[in-house]
Amino acid sequence: MILKFAIFISLLGLSCASLRADFEGFISKFGEHYNQNEVRLRYKLYKESRDEADHHNGNPNRSWNMAINKFSAMTDQERSQYLGLRNESESLDVSGSLKFKSQAVLGNPASVDNVALGFVTRPKDQRSCGSCWAFAAVAAFEGAYARATKVLKSFSEKEILDCTYSDRDGCQGGWYDNAWLYIQRAGRLAALKDAPYDYARDRDCSYAGKVENGIKNARYVNYYTVSRSDSELESAVARAVVAVAMIVEKSFYSYGSGVYGGCSTNGNVGHAVTMVGYTRDAWKVKNSWGRNWGEGGYIRFSRSKNNNCRLADFAKFPVVSFSDMNQADSADSTSPRRRAPNHGCSWGDDYPCSDLNCNYGCQGGWCWSQCNGFCGITGNQQRCENCKEWCWLSAKCSKHEDCSSHSVQMTSGLSVIGTQLCEPQLDRRRQVSGPGLRLRPGYAPSPNRE
Structure with a gap:
């Protein structure tokens, strides 16, 4: 009995580790920025979406498939x-x-x-x-x-x-x-x-x-x-x-x-x-x-x-x-146009850079983004050194924190039997000190605000 229980605990730990890895991949793919206070809620919502999708897609008589997408860790209000x-x-x-x-x-x-x-x-x-x-x-x-x-x-x-x-x-x-x-x-x-x-x-x-x-x-x-x-x-x-x-x-x-x-x-x-x-x-x-x-x-x-x-x-x-008025008119280009990726740009996108396809806006043909998911709005735009990224911060942009790719690191969590979830934690090295304003996903002021 003790051996069986130990094996069960081990398997549950592997399952949670796999789910945590999936969650990290979700965060990276969809460019999400979660602070330490909300990551547990997002993880819970993500797990519920994964469980629902797995159950739905396991039905052999289904006519459509559920997918994990940008809504998978959102609340109903969001x-x-x-x-x-x-x-x-x-x-x-x-x-x-x-x-x-x-x-x-x-x-x-x-x-x-x-x-x-x-x-x-x-x-x-x-x-x-x-x-x-x-x-x-x-x-x-x-x-x-x-x-x-x-x-x-x-x-x-x-x-x-x-x-x-x-x-x-x-x-x-x-x-x-x-x-x-x-x-x-x-x-x-x-x-x-x-x-x-x-x-x-x-x-x-x-x-x-x-x-x-x-x-x-x-x-x-x-x-x-x-x-x-x-x-x-x-x-x-x-x-x-x-x-x-x-x-x-x-x-x-x-x-x-x-x-x-x-x-x-x-x-x-x-x-x-x-x-x-x-x-x-x-x-x-x-x-x-x-x-x-x-x-x-x-x-x-x-x-x-x-x-x-x-x-x-x-x-x-x-x-x-x-109504022919002899005005020059031309269709949008249909040829693929790919730009070099930079922080703040949406993933897998072949549109030219514009406010339509950048996560938080576009300045001079380059995408810009919030830094670390926090925004202390001062009314002055600042540009990260040595990278094409625009930030609105109360402090100067830091090359290490603000120009690196945004991702959430998970430490090894504790698997808990019962109704509790596997507990993800933010790597404390990614925390931001000082006051800041948390903006909803996908929102930030335009860098060329008048």
């Missing part, structure tokens, strides 16, 4: 920051908007993929800002623009965030049809390269005359509202890239691949995404949580349920018409 639809009553159609009705006498194609057709830009990352509505609006506009002009280019979610609402910050939520009304009213929208996404930097809506209009040889006309049925949604997707709203259940955050079963309830919608295609069995949807979520930023929803996750209830898409 995850909710990645949503952003306001209440449903705000989605009322304005007078003069168009009602879409299918006129396909011979029916729709058996399958449609607007990505393959060249009407969809690469998935983007809204980060912890309730701006999903802006990303859905821009994605649908990009599709309409590409169909009208034969030019596929990325447009600016930042201008939409700053200009759509005068009574609130864009990260506090909104609706995609309101974003299109801004485009109609202003007659403009910047290209992404001219107004990159930097949700941490508040600015007035002062783009006209300062930032070039990215809309060339075209004009926004109106938007269509699709009748609330799967058949009408299919007809719309066969003709356009469509912004839709959806219910978000906890399992959605952990989606990795396959055909997602969908929602078990019929509550309020809380997230905006973009419908880009379909097959007989699945809807193809573009999300705005980066290319490291789901199937390269996409998810497939099962069509076995009628109006799955309420995807058909708020389906809308804009209309853009071609």
Whole structure:
């Protein structure tokens, strides 16, 4: 009996050591910065996510796989920051908007993929800002623009965030049809390269005359509202890239691949995404949580349920018409562009450096980041010596601490039988002395703040 107990203790220790190693890999992969006070909570959340994924993926009859991703160690409140639809009553159609009705006498194609057709830009990352509505609006506009002009280019979610609402910050939520009304009213929208996404930097809506209009040889006309049925949604997707709203259940955050079963309830919608295609069995949807979520930023929803996750209830898409004004216009480059990695840049990313794909911002073509996950904001930016990294600190940057790669070291923990978790500890050599302000993951002030 004693021998068996000793073997059990030994195996449990190995299991915990393996889990700790996985957790270290998770921290490194997703560029997380945890201080000593929170690492135990993050480890607990990570372990719960791992256990749930292992249990789900062990079912031989599953249609989709769970994955470990950037949400795996977040609380429910932190995850909710990645949503952003306001209440449903705000989605009322304005007078003069168009009602879409299918006129396909011979029916729709058996399958449609607007990505393959060249009407969809690469998935983007809204980060912890309730701006999903802006990303859905821009994605649908990009599709309409590409169909009208034969030019596929990325447009600016930042201008939409700053200009759509005068009574609130864009990260506090909104609706995609309101974003299109801004485009109609202003007659403009910047290209992404001219107004990159930097949700941490508040600015007035002062783009006209300062930032070039990215809309060339075209004009926004109106938007269509699709009748609330799967058949009408299919007809719309066969003709356009469509912004839709959806219910978000906890399992959605952990989606990795396959055909997602969908929602078990019929509550309020809380997230905006973009419908880009379909097959007989699945809807193809573009999300705005980066290319490291789901199937390269996409998810497939099962069509076995009628109006799955309420995807058909708020389906809308804009209309853009071609108008030849002899303006030079060009599509975004599709050739791979890789930059040398530096601290603060997102992993495995082939976008050029911009506020869209750097963890905390971009300065002069280089990413910058918080140092050690702490930020004592003084209003003065400092640059780490001998590296391309920008820090906001109350003290000078230290080459050893601030320009080295950010990782959390775990000491050998104690495996405990029962309900307690294996206990990870931060290496005390990585602690930061002095006062500092802890910012939420993915947030820091822009280094070129005015």
